[in-house]
Amino acid sequence: MTKKQIVEILIVFALLAAGAFYMEHGDKEIGTGGIVQRNAYGDGSREIDLLVNADGILEDYSYTLTVEERNLPEEEAKEYFERAKREIDASFCCEGQNIDHVSRQVNIETAYAQNMVKADWQFSDYFYIDEDGVLADDNLSPQGTLIDVEAELSCGTYRESYCFSFMAYPETLEGEQLLIKQIDTYVNKQQSEEETDYLTLPDSVGGVKLSWSEKKEHLVLKVLLLEGFLLFLFPLIQRSRQRDARKKYESSLLLDYPEMVSKFNVLVGAGMTIKQAWNIISAQYLDKRKKNAIPEMPAFEEMARTWREICDGESEKIAYQRFADRIRMAPYHRFVRLLINNLQKGNSGLCMLLEQESERAFAERRMHAKKLGEEASTKLLFPMILMLGIVMAITMVPAISEFKM
Numbered sequence: 001m002t003k004k005q006i007v008e009i010l011i012v013f014a015l016l017a018a019g020a021f022y023m024e025h026g027d028k029e030i031g032t033g034g035i036v037q038r039n040a041y042g043d044g045s046r047e048i049d050l051l052v053n054a055d056g057i058l059e060d061y062s063y064t065l066t067v068e069e070r071n072l073p074e075e076e077a078k079e080y081f082e083r084a085k086r087e088i089d090a091s092f093c094c095e096g097q098n099i100d101h102v103s104r105q106v107n108i109e110t111a112y113a114q115n116m117v118k119a120d121w122q123f124s125d126y127f128y129i130d131e132d133g134v135l136a137d138d139n140l141s142p143q144g145t146l147i148d149v150e151a152e153l154s155c156g157t158y159r160e161s162y163c164f165s166f167m168a169y170p171e172t173l174e175g176e177q178l179l180i181k182q183i184d185t186y187v188n189k190q191q192s193e194e195e196t197d198y199l200t201l202p203d204s205v206g207g208v209k210l211s212w213s214e215k216k217e218h219l220v221l222k223v224l225l226l227e228g229f230l231l232f233l234f235p236l237i238q239r240s241r242q243r244d245a246r247k248k249y250e251s252s253l254l255l256d257y258p259e260m261v262s263k264f265n266v267l268v269g270a271g272m273t274i275k276q277a278w279n280i281i282s283a284q285y286l287d288k289r290k291k292n293a294i295p296e297m298p299a300f301e302e303m304a305r306t307w308r309e310i311c312d313g314e315s316e317k318i319a320y321q322r323f324a325d326r327i328r329m330a331p332y333h334r335f336v337r338l339l340i341n342n343l344q345k346g347n348s349g350l351c352m353l354l355e356q357e358s359e360r361a362f363a364e365r366r367m368h369a370k371k372l373g374e375e376a377s378t379k380l381l382f383p384m385i386l387m388l389g390i391v392m393a394i395t396m397v398p399a400i401s402e403f404k405m
Contacts, residue, residue: 012388049062050062071156077158078158080116080155081117083113083117084119085162088112091109093107094107103171104135105133108133116155119152119154121133121149121152122152124149129147135168138170138185144168146165149164182205187201187202251372254331255368258365260335267281268351268354269354274339274342275316278306278307282303282304282307285300285304302327306322321336324336
């Protein structure tokens with residue numbers, strides 16, 4: 001994690017602490033002289049946790065005070081009642097209908113005037129209409145049925161009744177709606193009258209022939225679509241895994257490279273040939289691997305493979321070139337070029353070149369390690385954001401709950 005990220009996190013934590021301090025000490029519930037402000041009408045009551053001290057009797061006694069909302073003045077309540085009545089007149093009937101001709105469900109709300117007025121509805125006869133305002137078409141007269149309505153309105157401590165009537169007619173259905181209605185009537189009649197263990201579906205309704213079949217789930221098609229999606233998804237997942245594996249492999253190679261070059265530099269500087277140095281490094285690695293003293297290191301695995309090729313009769317130049325081709329990374333290509341040039345031109349200056357390459361490799365390793373550290377801190381950013389959200393929720397939810405109360 002970089003210094004900049006640490007500073008940003010500390011700033012966020014400081015802001016959270018400051019916000020919590022402000023919410024705890026900023027808004028005082030008790031004013032001068034023990035005055036507690038009541039909520040406006042409609043905001044509801046709220047509870048305040050207080051401490052009471054009484055000389056010799058109470059000491060820091062926890063007391064919960066319930067502060068009720070203030071009542072409305074009568075004139076203001078009347079204004080809300082008039083506003084609620086206008087809203088009822090405008091919304092009671094569906095669009096295109098009026099109280100002289102109602103054939104669809106009426107709209108009854110439990111609150112009007114921006115929830116300032118509550119409404120309790122009563123109908124004169126529930127044989128024709130239910131408590132939700134749905135008309136019973138089968139019970140209504142085609143000439144119309146008069147239904148009385150009473151809305152008991154309340155605003156704070158004030159009450160007022162709003163009464164009116166409307167003419168209800170059975171809804172006129174045509175085409176598809178009429179046919180479905182007739183089918184429902186037939187099925188409901190069978191279920192209410194017959195005592196058999198099964199229902200008989202109608203062959204015809206209203207002179208229209210009917211044919212019945214079970215709705216198909218198209219399971220085969222859904223399975224085929226799912227299989228097609230999986231066939232499309234699997235190669236993408238495989239390629240993604242291969243990219244991740246290659247990235248991890250290349251990262252290990254970059255971390256192994258400085259150690260390999262450094263060992264090579266030491267052995268060649270001690271007077272060994274390239275072949276001897278390669279043999280010793282490979283043998284030491286294989287010996288440690290057999291003893292499980294070190295984890296698998298891709299670069300040294302490739303060196304051991306190259307040494308086996310040399311032992312099988314392959315020329316050094318071709319074996320080293322194959323080593324670089326298998327790894328396919330720029331530092332290893334530079335290293336192999338040094339070795340091949342030395343095989344072609346002699347041992348002059350190889351130690352100095354290997355030493356320079358070793359210094360360069362360690363510098364690149366430091367940069368690579370720094371990059372890996374930054375990537376790790378980036379991956380930790382999402383969990384930290386989640387933790388920040390949890391902290392903010394723990395801090396703010398109680399304050400918001402009290403504010404609503």
